[in-house]
Amino acid sequence: MILAVLHSEELRELCSMFGYDSELDDLKRTVFTIKSVLLDTESKQQELTHGGRDYIERLKDAVYDVDDLLDEFNTMVQKTKGMKGGKISKKVRRFFSRSNQFLVAYNMSHEIKNLRSKLDKIAKDRQQFGFSDVYVPLKRREETMSFASEDNIIGRETDKEAIVGMLIGDSECSNDVDFVTIVGIGGLGKTALAQLVYNDSTIEKAFDLSLWVCVSEDFVVEKIFQKMLGGKDGSKIEELQKEVRKLIQGKKFLLVLDDVWSESRDEWDSLKSFLNLGGTGSRVVVTSRSKKVARVAGDNLMYELKGLSEENSWNLFKRLAFEQGKEPMNSVDRFFDIGKEIVKKCVNVPLSIRVVGSMLYDQDESKWLSLKSVNLMEIGEGDDSIMPILKYSYYHLTPALKSCFSYCALFPKDFVIEKQLLIRLWLAQGCLENPHDCRSEEDVGEEYFSILLHRCFFQDALKNICGEMNFCKMHDLIHDLALEVAGKETIMCDSLKEKFDKRIRHLSFTVNGYNLLASTCTQLSEMKKLRTFFRVVEWKSRNLFELNLTIICSHLRQLRVLHLSRCISDTLPDTVGNLFHLRYLDLSENRSLKVLPNSITKILNLLVLNLDFTGVTELPHDMRKLVNLKHLSIIYCFHLRHMPPGLDSLTNLDMLTMFVAGDETCNQRDRVVMWQYEEVELIRLxxxxxxxxxxxxxxxxxxxxxxxxxxxxxxxxxxxxxxxxxxxxxxxxxxxxxxxxxxxxxxxxxxxxxxxxxxxxxxxxxxxxxxxxxxxxxxxxxxGVVVPSENQLTFFPSLEELRLHELPKLKGWWREETNKVTGDAGASSVVVPSFPCLRDLVLRRCPHLTAFPSCPKLISVELFDVHEALTLAGSKTLVPNNPTTGLVLHLKKLVIDNVGSLDCLFGESLGGIQWLSIECFEGESLSNVAEKHARHISSVEIMDLRNCSNLNSLSGVVNHLTSLQSLTIMDCKNLVLENNEQVVNVMLWKSLHLLSSLTLNGLPTLSNLPKGFQYFTSLESLNIHHCENLEALPEWLNCLTSLQNLSIHECYKVKSVPEAIAHMPSLKTLNLIRAGEELKKRCRKPDGEDWPKICHIPHISFEY
Structure with missing residues (x-):
């Protein structure tokens, strides 16, 4: 953007008015030099002295100052473009004259001269710190070799077998040579896996010839041929081609191309044309960090490598950190728990584990404890550390992509990032290059997102129903990399009470539940260079946070992004109009916000305005002045009465989430304007x-x-x-x-x-x-559709999700008499086409619906207040046109709410169900249903029982739930979990040997936990809420050897914690929420009577 403005005609005319033409030309040259210097500094980050780092900060500060000044100028030019007639120079003079801002224009021209001098001085200092304006390529990684000791590689047996299967199995491709691409982030062990495969005895027998080539960034066919021929140099390309042809022609060969970066289809095609000379069954294994490489090479066989399992991660760590035969076996050894925590930080990445484990070998406990608290990226030195490996991927990005990636440091670890939000933030910060074709900047953003996804900077991408990528995450190590390359410019924090460097540019915070202190407000007012102020709101969080917006709008004048979701009490100050650099303003979920100040329309650079879930009743009358606005989101603004006039002048607007046509409070003129916009502009856009x-x-x-x-x-x-x-x-x-x-x-x-x-x-x-x-x-x-009975109907051929809510008169899909067909004997029957792809079905409050078409691929069903005679598995009076019998053949999830009978829901085809939820059930005994359909519920892994007033016992149910992993029982007022005198009931609970999560909520009959619960040795989470008659936690609680999280919520009769809790080393979290006064007193730190029992637990929470 800086270079674009520097070359603008308007800026040259402004400088000409005051004789600064030459200064402008010098500034262009200096900015170009600085851009080259900054590129050079990236490759020398590891070698920088303190003075060198300070120099880079001064250099970046100066560039930001130029950007701010030019942005200010650009805003003034936009105002002139709103004036009618005249050449640009006349407009400029008229604007400054009319606004009485001639002095401002002079000052701006003078500032350009001063900035140029400042930049020149800083640029000249580059040689003092060893920087150059000539970009020096990054040092190459060491070449890999084909040999690897299998004993040194742990946990990749399954991966090796999968790759070997791809190489020697029958190919579905028509090509003689197939490509198998192993893809993953740096440090996962792609090369090690390829080495295992290369040296496998099965592979050696299956191929006539095996070749290993380390490609790295030099994807040059000539060099690849040289390495295939054993490193032969000096030959012409024609001679190399002849020798390669002679080497592979007619032979079934295996070629490994390790560490490939090239995504050029032309380069790949030139190589593949020669490799196709090999014999049938030849294979090429490619290792890469880019999924696009797999697509270009031929992604019919792509293997995405994941991290090690937790068990294998621990085994690898033990081998490296301990002397053989002296590995800790359990938590009795003090190194066991420390080591487990350290391995957790390595997020199952073999390289991380190797670096950390090797450093800890033969070290004392103090070294282990210090490493436990250190950021993983700070571990190791030079080429032996983790960071250079990960940075190698970063260095291969273009400057624009580097900016986009480093900006992602704003988000916390494991945060679900919305793609459209991210692209708009990039747009607001000027990270996206101006397209030189017909594409929009948003299209460029989509391309950047796709590149970062394919190169494994993003992962766990989720698609929406339209097939578009909507959300993603970042691997923990990649997130650490983003923090590293973002440097001191970006801060992500949990609390605004922290002390911040005044020079930071981008600030995000996840603070919840308190108002800003005066000292914090003062600190914010001093952060005048801030360009991003972003409140990160987790999806599950509903916390509000009141912010002093006057401080922000009055002092943080350089802001480009202001994200204030759930931060505003009721008003936005008029001073928001002072933020003329602002591009992105998010006021969503501030439900008490009723009115926007008209001063918001002074923010000419505003691109995105998000008002979702606010209480606004009207938009500012002068909205048409926001000529650059691209996105206006007003989802669920239920109080918005009408749209402002003149929206048709917002020619850059490409997203309007809702249009309110007006109500009786609108005058007729407004209604006409809005109607014209709706009828014409909606289609024009x-x-x-x-x-x-x-x-x-x-x-x-x-x-x-x-x-x-x-x-x-x-x-x-x-x-x-x-x-x-x-x-x-x-x-x-x-x-x-x-x-x-x-x-x-x-x-x-x-x-x-x-x-x-x-x-x-x-x-x-x-x-x-x-x-x-x-x-x-x-x-x-x-x-209906009348067809011959042997024909198949085209019926919702792609439908995967169907929800019918509150259709009180719905009787069926269509009238039966319109769908009659005649069979061979002349008898009529009813054709009911099936849903061929339906996976999720929700029927709520459709009381007269008694029959439903067949759904052979259904996975999830939710029923709420439906007719008890509803046929889910087909009816004898209906003739399915699909040979697959039964509606619920593949059902995995069944949610039942306020349904009178359960028998009709369990047919012969209801096998393999994994999630069963029953709510408001008052029919026959649940135990009877369980006995009759035991084989149907034995596969259930998640069960929810809620508000079942007739449920008084689980004795006939639990013994069938042998696969159960999660159980929630809520508001079952008459349920008695155990009769203490019946020993048989104690033993029944042994069936739940896989149970890992148990929630008991609103059970007034529960006075003590059943003795049978002590057999839940796999239980990791126990939540007991609103059980007002629970008297105490049992002394056998330490039998729950896997328990990590214990939550007691509003169980006022519980007076103390048992002694057993002191002997539960696996317990990591204890939540005592709205506990009784005596329990709070006994657990108080440090003098509470029960404090010694719980002081070993890392996370203890008291909420009152």
Whole structure:
């Protein structure tokens, strides 16, 4: 961005007005030199002295100052562009004259001269610290070899077998030579795995010839040929080609290309054309950190390498950290627990474990304890440390991608990062290069995200229903790398009470539940260089945090990103208009925020405004002044009455999440303006991908007229229409297969007057359908399909998720008489097409629905308040057109809420269910159902029992739950878990030998934990909440040898903790929430009577 503004015509005219043309040219040259110097410093980070690091900070500060000044100038130019007529120079003079800012213009020109002098001086100092404006390539990694001792590699047996299977198994490809790519982050052991495979005896017998080439960043066909020929130098490429052809032609060969970085299809194609000379069954193994390499090489066989298992990580660590035969076997040895914590920090990455384990060999306990508290990235020295290995991937990124990656240091470890949020943050910070083609900056952001994902900087990517990547995470080590390369510019903290360097540029915090202290406000006011102020909000967190926004808006003038989710009490100060550098403003989930100050429209650079889940009643009248606005999000702004006039002038707006058509409080003029925008501009801004239309409380005729004019572009993927009161749909909505054939998701909510829905079953791409609050519809499809019985119907060919909520009159999918077919004997029967791909089904409050089509691939079913005679597994009166019998053949999850009978839900095909949730069940005895269907519940791993008033015993249930891992029992008022006089009940609990999580909530009959619970040796988490008659925790509690988390919530009769808790070394967390006064007193640190029993627990929480 700096270079773009420096070359702008407007800046040159401004400097010309005051005779600073030459200063501007000098500034361009200096900025170019500094850019080259900064590139050179990156490759010398490990060798920098304190003075060198300080020099880099001064250099970056100067560049930021240039950016700020030019951004200020650019903002002024934007104001002039709003004036009508005249050449640019006249506009500039008129603007400064009219605004009485001639002095400002002079000062800005003078500042350019001063900045140029300052930058020149700093740039000249580069040689003093050994920096150059000529980029020196990074030192290459050492070449790898094919040999490896199998004894030194632990935990890769399964991976080796998988790769060997790919190499010697039958190929599904038509090529003579197949490529198998091993992909993963640095340090996972890709080369070691390839070495294991290369030296495997099965492989040696399967191939005529085996070759190993370490490629690294030099993907040059000539060099690869030289290495294939044993390092032969000096030959011309034609001679090398002849010799390689002679070497491999007709032979079944194995070639390993280790550490490959090239993603160029041309380079790969030139190599592959020669390798195809090999015999049938030849294979090429490629190791790389980039998934794109796998795609270019041929990703039909890609193996994504993961970390070691916890067991193998510990075994590898023991081998390196302890003398053979002296490894600790259990927690009695003081090194055992310390070592376990250290290994945990290594996040199952073999390289990390090797570095740490080798350092600790033959060291005393103090060294171990110090290493336990050190950041993993600080461990090791020089090339033997972890950081250089990971940085190698970073150095291969372009400067723009480096900026994008380092900015990710804002997020905490294990944080789920939303892709669109990340791209908008990059955009706000100017990290995205201006595209030189027809693409938008957002398209560039999508490309950058994809590159970082394919190169393993991101992982665990999640797709939305439309098939687009929506979320991702960062591996812990990659996150450490981001923190390292971000340096002192970026701080991520848990509390704003910490002391910060005034020079930081980007600040994120996860603080919860308190107001800022005066000292903290003072500290914030001094952080004048801050460009990012970002509150990280975890999805599960609902905590509010009140912030003094006057401090921020008055002092932090350089902000580009201001993220204030759940931070505002009720108002935004007028001084927000002073933040003219601001690009990104997030005010979401501030529900008490009613009004935005009109001064917000002074922020001409604003690109993103997020008002989701706020209480705003109207948008500022002058919104049309935000000419750069790209994204306006107003999801769930239920109090917003209408849209402001002039939105059609926001020609850069490419995302508007909702359009409020207005209500009776709007004047007629506003309504006309908004209608024009809806009818014309919504289509003009096509092609939209996502569209939500929510109607206000007008009459049916207005709704029908509005919806007719709101026909979206035919490329729409996702549509949501809410609160529609029309009696009929417009033509485009009735024939969606023609008007919107690419729809992937449909969400129709609160259609109170409609009696006939549009035909949906022929939408070939539809994956998700939700119908909610449609009061008068009796059948989903108005017409049936009459076909010969032997034909298959095309019926929702791609639908995976179906939710029917509150359809009180729904009787079925269609009227049976319209779907009759005639068989061979002339008898009529009913054709019921099946859902071929449906995986998730939710039926809530559909009391008259008694039959449902077959779903052979169904995995999850949730039923709430449905007819007890609902047929889920097909009916004898119905003839499925799919030979697969049964609706729930592959069912894994079943949620039942307020259903009268359970028998109808358990058919012959209900085997293998893993998650069973039963709520508000008042039918027959659950024990009887369990006895009758024991084989169906023996596979259950997660069980939830909630508000089952007739449930009084589990004695006939638990003995069948042999696979159970998680059990939650809540608000079952009459349940008695154990009769103390019946020993047989004690032994029944032994069946739950795999149970790892147990929650007991709202059980008034529970006075003591059943003795049988002592057999839960796999239990890791025990939560007891709202059991008001629980008298004490048992002395056998230490029998729960795996217990890590214990939570006691509002059990007021519990007066103390047992002595047994002092002998539970595995216990890591103890939560005593709203405990009785006596228990709080006894557990108080340091003089409480029970404190010695619990002081060994690392995390103790008291919440009152």
């Amino acid at each position: 096509a092609p939209l991908k996502y569209l939500t239309i929510e109607f206000s409380d007008q009459g049916a005729a207005i709704h029908e007229t509005l919806l007719t004019g709101l026909q979206p572009h035919c490329r729409l993927l996702d549509i949501s229409i809410q609160k529609y009161r029309g009696f009929k749909l417009p033509l485009w909505a009735e024939s969606l297969t023609i008007s919107l054939p690419h729809l992937v998701r449909i969400h129709l909510v609160n259609f109170n007057c409609l009696t006939i829905l549009p035909s949906l079953s022929q939408l070939r791409h539809l994956k998700s359908l939700m119908l909610e609050g449609i009061s008068n519809v009796e059948f989903v499809e108005s017409d």
